[in-house]
Every structure is written in structure tokens, then in C-alpha cells.
Amino acid sequence: MTDFLNISPLPNYVDGKAFEGKGSYTVLDPHDTSKEIHKVSSITVDDVPAVIAAAKKALPAWKATSVIERRNIFLKAAALLRERIPQYIGVEYSETTSSEGWSGFDLTCAADHIEETAAAATLALRGEVATTDAGQRGYISRCPYGIVFGGAPWNAPLILSQRACTQPIIAGNVSILKTSELSPRTHFILAQIFADAGLPAGVLNIIHVAPQDAPAVVEAIIANPAVGKVNFTGSTRVGSIYGALCGKYLKPIVLELGGKAPAIVCADADLHHAASAIKFGGWFHSGQICMATQTAIVHESVAEEFLSILKSNMPGLCASGNPDDKAPLRGLFTEASAKRIKELIDDALSKGAEVAAGTADVKGNVVQPLLLKGVTSSMRIYKEEVFGPVFSLLTFKTEEEAVVIANDHDYGLAASVFSRDTNRAHKLAEGIDAGMVHINGATVHDAACLPHGGWKQSGFGRFNGLEGIREFTQTKVITVNDAHPFPL
Known part of the structure; x- marks a missing residue:
């Protein structure tokens, strides 16, 4: 052979x-x-x-x-x-x-x-x-x-x-x-x-x-x-x-x-499970996945608790281009990609966003994992696909507001909903404009037996x-x- x-x-x-x-x-x-x-x-x-x-x-x-x-x-x-x-x-x-x-x-x-x-x-x-x-x-x-x-x-x-x-x-x-x-x-x-x-x-x-x-x-x-x-x-x-x-x-x-996958976290969600799934969905493979979680949309009553749990699971999570460092994440494929992500971060921070977890650090093609809070629709990162280890935390009061935020971009590939009430989660899933919505599962999901594809762009x-x-x-x-x- x-x-x-x-x-x-x-x-x-x-x-x-x-x-x-x-x-x-x-x-x-x-x-x-x-x-x-x-x-x-x-x-x-x-x-x-x-x-x-x-x-x-x-x-x-x-x-x-x-x-x-x-x-x-x-x-x-x-x-x-x-x-x-x-x-x-x-x-x-x-x-x-x-x-x-x-x-x-x-x-x-x-x-x-x-x-x-x-x-x-x-x-x-x-x-x-x-x-x-x-x-x-x-x-x-x-x-x-x-x-x-x-x-x-x-x-x-x-x-x-x-x-x-x-x-x-x-x-x-x-x-x-x-x-x-x-x-x-x-x-x-x-x-x-x-x-x-x-x-x-x-x-x-x-x-x-x-x-x-x-x-x-x-x-x-x-x-x-x-x-x-x-x-x-x-x-x-x-x-x-x-x-x-x-x-x-x-x-x-x-x-x-491309994708801009949202993850809605309801007030009754298992927050430890949701935080684990969103960490995986947002940062695995340095976010270079079309289904990567781009926006965590968390009910305002549990947002601080959710953030605390997510941060507690971050020690050791970092990126490096040096294989000797044994870092769990590596760099992006090009410096141009990293430069674009730095521009998204800088734009958001200059307009009032704050670092909620991780580090706003870009060197060469290496982007450190980062979660931003205080993101608004005036910021590029709110609508643009990131394709890197950076995502946003937004909060909502009503389920209708959560769905509006989840759909407020040009993409419709994957999404997640976290809730202990399956009927509530299913109703939210039906309202999201995406080809795939995972209830109590990560946005990064590609089952060989299920049809895979998107809506909109x-x-x-x-x-x-x-x-x-x-x-x-x-x-x-x-x-x-x-x-x-x-x-x-």
C-alpha cells in the first residue's frame, strides 16, 4: 500500500x-x-x-x-x-x-x-x-x-x-x-x-x-x-x-x-452544569468552532452566582503557542485572526464593557480565554462572529427578552437553553432562529445521526x-x- x-x-x-x-x-x-x-x-x-x-x-x-x-x-x-x-x-x-x-x-x-x-x-x-x-x-x-x-x-x-x-x-x-x-x-x-x-x-x-x-x-x-x-x-x-x-x-x-451561538440560562437552571457546558462551548479549541458559544444570556437573578461558578472552574485555563507549556489551548491559525479579535475586545472595552473572567491578552496569534460583561448592542462583539476564545455575558428579565437577544444577529447555526423545566426550555428553543438548539447541552454538538446545518447567514x-x-x-x-x- x-x-x-x-x-x-x-x-x-x-x-x-x-x-x-x-x-x-x-x-x-x-x-x-x-x-x-x-x-x-x-x-x-x-x-x-x-x-x-x-x-x-x-x-x-x-x-x-x-x-x-x-x-x-x-x-x-x-x-x-x-x-x-x-x-x-x-x-x-x-x-x-x-x-x-x-x-x-x-x-x-x-x-x-x-x-x-x-x-x-x-x-x-x-x-x-x-x-x-x-x-x-x-x-x-x-x-x-x-x-x-x-x-x-x-x-x-x-x-x-x-x-x-x-x-x-x-x-x-x-x-x-x-x-x-x-x-x-x-x-x-x-x-x-x-x-x-x-x-x-x-x-x-x-x-x-x-x-x-x-x-x-x-x-x-x-x-x-x-x-x-x-x-x-x-x-x-x-x-x-x-x-x-x-x-x-x-x-x-x-x-x-459562520455562527454566533447563544446560550440562555434560566433562573431555575442547574448553574454548575450550565457553567460547565458554556465553558466548554466557549473556550474549547480556542473558540475556533462554528458552534462555539458566543453569548451567555443569563437571568439577572442568578447572573452573579453563575459568573462565580464559571470563574471557579477557570484555574489553569490558558493558551500558549509553545508546546512545552502543556497549555490546554493553543493559538489561532493566523495573527490576522488574533488582531481582529483584539479589535473586537478593544472596541467593547472602550464602550463600557468589563472583563468578567479571564484576561484581555493577545500576543501574536495567541488569544487568552476571556469573558466580557456589560456588552451592549453598540459594540461590534454583540453581533459579529468572534471565532476565538472570547464571549459575552448578558442578562435578561423576561424570557421574551432572552429570545430577542438570542436572535439579534445574522447567524442561526446552534444555540443552547438551560432550565430544569423542560417545557419552558422547549418553548424557548422553538423561539430561537437556529438549525440546532440543545436543551441542557453545549452549543458545540455534532451528532452523526442528526441533521446538521443552519439558518440565515x-x-x-x-x-x-x-x-x-x-x-x-x-x-x-x-x-x-x-x-x-x-x-x-
Whole structure:
């Protein structure tokens, strides 16, 4: 078996083989950009026809492959991934700003999702018999789109890249997956495990693209008539570019974009549990999660007690770019990201916000965990996605006010409600504009068996579960009719 991960420069994976593109770039250490991690062979627009041709060639046979056979390959790939988690933690940790804990979490969740995709496939793709007119039988089947083009980000590199290709593939499509230029080797784990599991050549094609080549390459792929559907996970800014291109070429798309997750804490909530979940949701992986808790909305009668509990759980919670420090959090992926967060903090503090917990400290790409209080709607941090280890504490008097605050931004991905009264919590959850609301659970939650996606500028379409597989199918109706007279 070919060891794709250790080929230098890191190749593309096309037609089941290492593929050298006409471009290249270098991956730098995000904590010290003077250090080179590895070199990457990337494709340019001139390579797109070869990539499309490989996928097209594989499509007829894969489309005809039974769901049971597809499932068996997926289960083997998931088993290989689980066996290699200790090895692959090092791949993700060395290339990204993921901590060892987050890397293990990411890899384990990815294996869970591949297994669930395999398990759900037969039900998700089952056809239906429809009741129609007398003398007619109607059959509804789910058919693949053909080639599905997916783009995945760096922040949860394996769980987000696997769903971009595995859910289309299990549905009978073939996939072209564009890696993030910040985590190409981690994404390339998928090439290794699926090649070793026996996935036929050309069913999964993984390409790297240098940032300067991305606009031309992405448009060339989306524009190609053989590409039937697109999916993208990432920022709302880049997602709008993908969406515009798909509108231009009339291609359907799934978008999972930014978030501004609120967590409502009612007066009757278990405050220790709520504080633990919100600490996890706000600061895990330095807040670089689309579902990260951005606003804790706490009833005014318990706000001080809640804050006291949260602060008591903070000793030792800090970020560092130096692995020798053994800090639970690492830095952000770029200094530019940290600089933007510092601007959000400075803006809030200059307008009257106060430090409620943690430290307002940004050095290089390292942002220390921070909770602000006294945040108002005049401050940028009230509405903007942070994507870092900084969130706000706001208070409310009435449940109606809590829902207004929870919805007062452009996003709608995830949210939480904490209350011992399930009926109250459910009513609040129904009022929140989000694709996922977790009662007495953290906003960071991505169950493989449940549909995952957002409202408003958090995107549309769904990954995961039955809905995620069906998202990459189109329905076909076939009727069988008895002979009968027509009116003309």
C-alpha cells in the first residue's frame, strides 16, 4: 500500500494515485511562520480537466455498486481510522493549531460519522412506492448527482472534510474534495484510509489549491457540466462566493457557514452544569468552532452566582503557542485572526464593557480565554462572529427578552437553553432562529445521526444522518400505467 501521507511534496490524490499538479505552496507553522512544515503539490486551472476526467470515469461503476458494498468499504475505512488515531493525532497536531485533545476528538468524531453514514445508507437511499391513480403504479427513487465538489476548512479538519465527501459518495456520487491550504496533510488522511479500505480509483479525488489559484480553480470545477452539486463549509464571506458561483452556473449547493451561538440560562437552571457546558462551548479549541458559544444570556437573578461558578472552574485555563507549556489551548491559525479579535475586545472595552473572567491578552496569534460583561448592542462583539476564545455575558428579565437577544444577529447555526423545566426550555428553543438548539447541552454538538446545518447567514442544506445522505440525491419518479384511452 502506498504511504500517501509521507510523500514529499504532499501530492494530490486523483484516480487512486498520487497526482502532481502544476502548482505548489508551502505550509508554515501557524505559531512561528518563519518555520516551514512541509511542501505541497497543488493543482492549477490547467489540471482541472484531468481531475474531472478521473471522477467521470469512476462514476458509472460506482453508481452501479450496491449500497451494501459501499457500506462495507466505509466500515473498513472507519476501522482503519480508529486503529491509526494515535498516529494521526500527531499529523493534525503538527500541522494545525489543534491541541492533542482536540485532535483526538476530531479524529474520533470523524470515525463515528463514517460509521453512521455507512449504517444509515440503506434506509436513506430506500425507494418508495407511491399511491397514484387507478391503473398506475408510481415509484420514487433517489439518484446521485454525479460529481460532487466539496470544500472543507481547517478548524475541525477531519470531521468536516469527511462529511464533504463521504455522504455524497455513499449516495452513489463520486467526489472531488478541495483541502484547506492550512491543513492539507490532515485532510489527506481520508485519501490514505479509503485507498487502504479498497475504495475504487477515482471515486474520491482530493486536491490542494494554492490561495492565489483558488478563484480560478473553484470556478472551473463548478462550471464544468459534469459537476452536479457542491458543498462548502467555512466562513460566510467565502460561502457567499461559492453561492454566487453556483447561482451563476445553476448548481445546487449545501453551505454550512459562520455562527454566533447563544446560550440562555434560566433562573431555575442547574448553574454548575450550565457553567460547565458554556465553558466548554466557549473556550474549547480556542473558540475556533462554528458552534462555539458566543453569548451567555443569563437571568439577572442568578447572573452573579453563575459568573462565580464559571470563574471557579477557570484555574489553569490558558493558551500558549509553545508546546512545552502543556497549555490546554493553543493559538489561532493566523495573527490576522488574533488582531481582529483584539479589535473586537478593544472596541467593547472602550464602550463600557468589563472583563468578567479571564484576561484581555493577545500576543501574536495567541488569544487568552476571556469573558466580557456589560456588552451592549453598540459594540461590534454583540453581533459579529468572534471565532476565538472570547464571549459575552448578558442578562435578561423576561424570557421574551432572552429570545430577542438570542436572535439579534445574522447567524442561526446552534444555540443552547438551560432550565430544569423542560417545557419552558422547549418553548424557548422553538423561539430561537437556529438549525440546532440543545436543551441542557453545549452549543458545540455534532451528532452523526442528526441533521446538521443552519439558518440565515449560517447557510442552508444539511449534513449528517438520513438528511445528509439524501441531500446528495435527486428524486426520480417512474410510473407504470395500464393501457387506457386518452381524451384527444
